[in-house]
Amino acid sequence: MSNNAASELTLQAVPSWMPAFLVAPMIGGLSLADLIALVVLLLFVLIFVMIEIWMERKVAGHIQLRRGPLHVGPHGSLQSPADVLKLLTKEDLTPVAADRIVFPMAPYLVFVPVFLTFLVIPWGPLVLFGNFVVRPFDLGLVYMVAIPAMQGIGLVMAGWSSGNKYSLLGSARVVAQLISYELPMVIALLGVAMMAESLNLTTIVESQMKQGWNVFLQPIGFLVFFLATMSEMSRAPFDIAVAESEIVGGPFVEYSGMRWGIFYLAEFAAVCLNSALSTALFLGGWELFPGSRALGLGWISDQFGLLFFMGKMIVLVLIIQWARFVLPRLRIDQLMDFAWKFLLPAAFVNFILTAILQVFGFVPFAIGIGLTLALAAVLLATYQARRSPSTVALMRTSPESVPTSKGVGLPV
């Protein structure tokens, strides 16, 4: 339990007013409160995903000069419930070529790991409830790396068992992608663990309140982690696994009805999950702003931290959604290059810099950051210089050039 580290910050995983029968461990160490928390968490994930889908469609709409869902409920707010209801009543097809056993199993294997990872997220405190976290687990960091990786198995099962070549290609891409991006992600997380000297997520958040947010202390680590998680959940521009214009939805091609709905749910739940993890690990969790405790404003975070956590999470979700409607998709070899040639070295640099910070203090660390940025700038400049100018020549086939500006005098 995280109480030993959290005691001085007056944060308790279990509020004092809770009756003993609720928190007393029953079968397998699970208490009644745990079960209630599980149900609440599941409902939260389902509802948040619905809101998230609606939000994504609205964001997409306004980015693309249109309105998004509008007529189903006020401002289209009933759009996601309608989608879910429709998917529930849709016929569940199993193709003839599909594997009878593996095919129906795959959606659950994709969703369950994502949901399980939600258990260790420290959501932060709310007035009377103490610190919301379903299982304050000492090996939380290891858990949150290990469990979502099981998603890959589910996706491979989905892709293989569908008996469709597009989905097979999709699952092959998933494997390549997951393996490549796990590595930089884990190494970026090592920096976080070193800073907090703990693997417990609650402790990591609390250590950030003391030392400053990780996003400032290890910006490279944050970037690497954010991009790697974006890739792991197959969001654009890393969505090669589900690329609609190439392999028409990848592993999900043959799924229909609610089975496909579960994949969709898992995809959006993963966005929520990874934003929550980024918030907890790098953005100071439930703290209002960095250094608020030093200014004597720590009580705000202690009382309403949950709201700030959610706010940060939603901002990250919006950024992820925004990127989806801006960027083209990377190709598979470019994706691999990006992981192995850019993210992995960057993650190692972050690791070394964090070690310098821990051992030698801030000044050498700042020098290191400066050197890294300078090196990056040089590399970028040489890369830019190596690129040939990308213009087309204009064959001027007429002697006089007419300026192409507006506002010429016009006869009517």
Place this chain on the structure above:
Amino acid sequence: MRGVLGGFFQTLKSFLTKPVTRLYPYEKPPLEARFMGAPSLLWDDAVDEVVCVACNICARSCPDDCITLTGDKYTDGKTNKKNIIKDYFIDLGRCSYCGICVEVCPFDANEMSPHFELSTYDRMTLVYDKDQLIEIGRGVTRRTGKPEPVGPLPGILDPSTYR
């Protein structure tokens, strides 16, 4: 602004501009004066009968062969035409809305109406008979072959629709 950031910048800009969307069932589309919807038969209000004299030129000129008509001897004597249409069918499912039938009509008896909402549950209902064609032609005046009316046309381009 170039590169990846340029895209983010551009989308942010369009996020903050007004959407161009026209909310169709609630807003009428700005149909132009020349818009060619379904062809319609014109009604001569002066003598209260259809203008068409069943000369069959439109049916023969139709590139899709979607017009079928039969004529009848004209006996009313209100005008000096010899024939009048008995039946007139246009298969609006097959029609390509090219306006050739209007163009070739020597008697100014038809015009393209602005009627475009041609959705049905049964494709046979897209075959419009004489009464329906007259009905959609109500209020439509012959425009083809006539000089352009002066004055602002409906549906002038609104420059504020974009940025």
Place this chain on the structure above:
Amino acid sequence: MAIASAINMLRETAPSVSEERNLETVEMTINMGPQHPSTHGVFRMVLTLEGERVKNVQSHIGYLHRGAEKLGESGEIEGYRKAMITLDRTDYLSSLLNEHAYVMAVEKLAGISVPERAEYIRIILGELTRINSHCMFYGAFGADSGATTPYMYAFALREEIQQLFEAVGGARMFPNYYRAGGLREDVPHDFVHRVQAIIDRAFYAFDDFDNLITANEIFLSRTRGLGILDQTRALDLGVSGPLLRATGLPYDVRRSEPYSIYDRFAFDVPVGTTGDCYERYLIRQEEMRQSIRIIEQALKDLPGGPIMGNAPKALRPPKGEAYVRIENSRGDFGVYLVSDGKSSAPYRVKYRSPCFVNLQSLNDMVIGTYIADAVVALGSIDIVLGEVDR
């Protein structure tokens, strides 16, 4: 020493390169199309894959063969006018440009002269059609490479142009507006202002297009150096249009064989150097800007006067044949008409469609690349299946 021997040991146990080659791999054949989000219609590619690499591609066309040429020969009355219905719908993205070619062929056949005003209006509308078509390319190309927003931007501009077509010719896509000898009717009185409004807005719109993906690093890495078609090969295949110009040859029918009144306008022909997908994209972007230049000049000089020449009421051209080529938005579009001198319909109609020819270069572009590249390369050809299959 120990390390060196260990490395040697590893070398001996690791499979050599040649052995690796001998590992048995199975080629996979996937069927892309006829219904696929990025085959631009009902085109079908059968890709033979080795992993993600495309080893071979076999294209199947004919899913939209609907007899545009044959139906153009079949009218008993008004046959020359009826043929334009199916002509419009062959290349449904550059309908007015194709109408221009057709009416020019009929005019050549029947010896009809066209008044100045009609020529200018044809140029203006034709160039707007080119912008319209290139907008569609921009959107579809963005979608092929994975970005969804370009489509929306492109269609916001397209809608304005289509609205103008509706105001001028009465229909958004197929106005059927040109006639042998001129135009069906004069343009509306506020035509000039409306075109000016569109090109003013298009100027901003092109900048937005550029901001969105032109300089995007991901887009660059996806399209540069992909699908390279060198000049000799392109000429061997008979490729035309932006594909050919991307290889460095400034061949543009508007310049090399000026038809209509294109010799009066100053405009540049953009050419590339390497002939990759990105240059095709850039050339189309630049062509849209050049089209605006042409429209501006044409608007400035737009004369008054009649819009119909000496065309007879019932068109019965003398016996003979005519071939007219124009620069379509996809390349060199040709119309071949034969008249038997008796009937009011052409005896033979033949369209030389640039898409059909350009599509031959698909194998050169696609083989050896990845699946994702195959989609982008196909998008860069900018095919319209109505024109390929006719």
Place this chain on the structure above:
Amino acid sequence: MGVNLGAPKPFATAYANANAPDLPLNDGAAGMLPAENLYARLPQGIVTTSVDQLFQWARKSSLWPMTFGLACCAIEMISTFMAKHDLDRFGLIGQVGATPRQSDLMIVSGTVTTKMAPAVRVLWEQMPEPKWVISMGGCATCGGPYYRYPTVVQGVDQVIPVDVYIGGCPPRPEALMHGILKLQEKIMRQAKEGRRPTADLELVLSGEGIEVA
């Protein structure tokens, strides 16, 4: 963001075009052929069982289309999905559902040829129930300007059952939206709408099913 919709009126009154006649609606049920083929003999699917209003509302509000762009009408269909018209307003999302497995609505837009007809049929069969088909434009409805050409199928309803036909060549985006609203009305009416019998595919391909005019 205030949406200025005015008072939401029923469709018919909100858009009472002076020129538009109030035509009698025909469900197509009256002219049904006797149930001879396979599709009519199948058990009456999920549509016909007692479905409550809520589910029908959900289906109506989340019609995910499979955008079946065949020819020229495809461009107008794309236009309808794009910014100016935006079918996403009604819940028709354009970015998911590239595969038939996840779609409810097939918008057949363009000429169906005899070479394409089997693919249309297969894709329709791959869609899970409940599913609807809109035939957009003249070619998909009855062959359109190409009806005389032997490779052109005389309307996609020779191959698959169609719920709503939209006239136009190509129909304006607003016309397509009108068709979709018509389809939503149909879904909401909870009609006893069984599967409509279709012509035999082999017959169509051999040319016997094609009416030669």
